[in-house]
Amino acid sequence: MICPRCKKEVPGAAMFCIPCALAASYRGMLEQQLNWIDQVADGAITLVSRRNAQGFHVLMAGENKQAYCGMVLTSGRDVRTTYQALNLGTCKECREAIDALIERSRPKVA
Numbered sequence: 001m002i003c004p005r006c007k008k009e010v011p012g013a014a015m016f017c018i019p020c021a022l023a024a025s026y027r028g029m030l031e032q033q034l035n036w037i038d039q040v041a042d043g044a045i046t047l048v049s050r051r052n053a054q055g056f057h058v059l060m061a062g063e064n065k066q067a068y069c070g071m072v073l074t075s076g077r078d079v080r081t082t083y084q085a086l087n088l089g090t091c092k093e094c095r096e097a098i099d100a101l102i103e104r105s106r107p108k109v110a
């Protein structure tokens with residue numbers, strides 16, 4: 001079967017394209033985060049920063065392994081933090097994803 005989305009051959013007997021399914025669920029999760037992003041921005045929600053070899057990835061609010069950058073981390077050393085107190089070693093993509101959500105939630109007034 002050829003994936004209708006990315007046009008790549010789906011290997012074996014798989015009924016769907018796993019990379020596309022994961023990307024779609026990640027995008028859906030990111031949209032869900034808009035419900036909480038104001039509280040994240042205010043520091044009302046405590047975030048979990050999970051460390052791997054590249055640095056600290058910020059787990060999405062309410063998630064236990066999905067990071068804002070799209071990475072899935074099933075284990076690692078966890079640090080509880082607020083958005084304001086994010087570690088300097090925080091993954092750049094995680095931070096950008098959070099900032100982009102905050103910007104969508106709170107459009108800058110000109």
Ligand SMILES: [Zn+2]
Binds near residue numbers: 007008017018019
């Ligand atoms: Zn695909």
Ligand SMILES: [Zn+2]
Binds near residue numbers: 057094
């Ligand atoms: Zn990350």
